[in-house]
Amino acid sequence: xxxxxxxxxLPCWVVVFVxxxxxxxxxxxxxxxxxxxxxxxxxxxxxNGLARLNSDEEDIAVERERxxxxxxxxxxxxxxxxxxxxxxxxxxxxxxxxxxxxRCRRGRRGPRGPQxxxxxxxxxGERGEPCKHQQNDAILREFSSQTNMSPSLAHIEGYGEEIxxxxxxxxxxxxxxxxxxxxRFIREGVLLVGTSGxxxxxxxxxxxxxxxxxxxxxxxxxxxxxxxxxxxxxKGPFRKFNTNFNGGVFFLEAGDRIxxxxxxxxxxxxxxxxxxxxxxxxxPATSAxxxxxxxxxxxxxxxxx
Numbered sequence: 692x693x694x695x696x697x698x699x700x701l702p703c704w705v706v707v708f709v710x711x712x713x714x715x716x717x718x719x720x721x722x723x724x725x726x727x728x729x730x731x732x733x734x735x736x737x738x739n740g741l742a743r744l745n746s747d748e749e750d751i752a753v754e755r756e757r758x759x760x761x762x763x764x765x766x767x768x769x770x771x772x773x774x775x776x777x778x779x780x781x782x783x784x785x786x787x788x789x790x791x792x793x794r795c796r797r798g799r800r801g802p803r804g805p806q807x808x809x810x811x812x813x814x815x816g817e818r819g820e821p822c823k824h825q826q827n828d829a830i831l832r833e834f835s836s837q838t839n840m841s842p843s844l845a846h847i848e849g850y851g852e853e854i855x856x857x858x859x860x861x862x863x864x865x866x867x868x869x870x871x872x873x874x875r876f877i878r879e880g881v882l883l884v885g886t887s888g889x890x891x892x893x894x895x896x897x898x899x900x901x902x903x904x905x906x907x908x909x910x911x912x913x914x915x916x917x918x919x920x921x922x923x924x925x926k927g928p929f930r931k932f933n934t935n936f937n938g939g940v941f942f943l944e945a946g947d948r949i950x951x952x953x954x955x956x957x958x959x960x961x962x963x964x965x966x967x968x969x970x971x972x973x974x975p976a977t978s979a980x981x982x983x984x985x986x987x988x989x990x991x992x993x994x995x996x
Contacts, residue, residue: 843872843886843972849897849961856959862908862951864961865968872972873945882949882968887976892918893938894951894968899931899958900924906933908953910968916952917941934965940973 851864863880870876873885884890898906903924910918920935943949951968953959960966 843874843888843975844970845870845874845876845882846969847876847882847967848963849959849966850963851961854959854961855957856953860953862953862959862961864959866963868963868967874970880950882970884943884947884949884970885945886972887944888942888972889940889974890943891938891940891971891973892943892949892969893936894918894920895934895936895966896920896951896953896956897932897934897960897962897965898922898956899933899960900956902957903955906931906935906956908935908951908956910937911948911950911952912941912943913948942976943970944976 845867846869847865848868849862849864850866854864856862861880863878865876865880867876875883875885877883892910892912894908894910896908900906905921906924907919907921909916918937918939920937922933922935924931924933949968949970
C-alpha cells in the first residue's frame with residue numbers, strides 16, 4: 692500500500708521573512724568584512740606613522756647633536772678670531788716702533804761741540820722769611836749776653852690728633868717744639884732736666900668725655916704727682932669738650948723726669964696748640980739753694996678754659 696507523500700506548504704509571508712533574513716545576514720557579513728578590512732588598513736597606517744615618528748625623533752636627536760657640535764665649533768672660532776684681532780692690534784702697534792728702530796750697528800760717539808755762550812742772569816727773587824730756629828737762637832744769645840745765664844727751657848707739643856688713653860695712662864704722643872740748654876726729651880714722653888734750679892713747670896690737656904664725672908691730668912716729677920687739674924663733667928647727652936691748665940714753680944735737680952699722666956678721661960685731642968707741657972729755668976741752683984726741697988713755691992691754681 693503506497694504511502695501518500697505529504698507536503699507542508701509554508702505561508703508566503705514566512706518565506707518572504709526567511710528570505711529577507713538571509714539577505715540581511717549576507718549584507719551584515721559583507722559590512723563586517725569591510726569594516727575589518729578598513730580597521731586593518733587603519734592599523735597598518737598608524738603603525739607606519741608611528742614608525743615614521745620614531746624615525747623622525749631619531750633624526751631630530753641626531754640633528755640636535757649636530758647643532759651642538761656646530762655651536763661649539765662656532766664659539767671656538769669666535770675665540771680664535773678675537774685672539775687674532777688682539778694679536779693684529781698688537782702687531783699694528785709694534786710695526787711703527789720696529790720701523791723707527793734702526794737695526795744697524797751704532798757708530799762711535801762724535802766729538803763734543805764747542806760750549807755755547809753764557810745766558811743772561813735771571814731776576815733776583817724775593818727775600819724769604821727768616822728761619823724760626825735762627826730767630827730763637829738770636830733771642831737766646833741776647834738773653835745769655837744780658838743775664839750771663841745759659842737759658843734752659845723746653846716746650847713739648849702734642850701730636851696724633853684723637854687718642855683713647857687707658858686708666859692712669861702715661862701720655863707719649865708728644866713732639867719737641869723748642870728745647871735749649873741741657874734739657875732733653877726722650878721718646879717715652881719724658882722731659883729730662885739737665886741743670887738744677889728753680890723751674891716754671893706748666894701743662895695743658897684737651898679733653899672730651901660724656902661718661903665720667905671728672906676730667907683730670909697730672910704733672911709727674913719722677914714718680915710723684917706734683918700738679919693736678921680736675922674739672923667736673925655735667926651730665927647730659929651732648930659732647931663735653933674742655934681744656935685744663937696747671938703750672939707751678941719747683942726746684943728740680945739734674946736728672947729729674949717730667950711727664951704727663953691722665954687718670955680719668957676717655958678721649959684726648961693731641962693738637963699742638965691745645966695739648967702741651969714744658970719747663971723754663973728761672974734761676975739756676977747755687978750753694979744757697981741746694982738744700983731747698985722739691986715743693987712748689989707759688990703754684991698757679993688749675994683753671995678750666
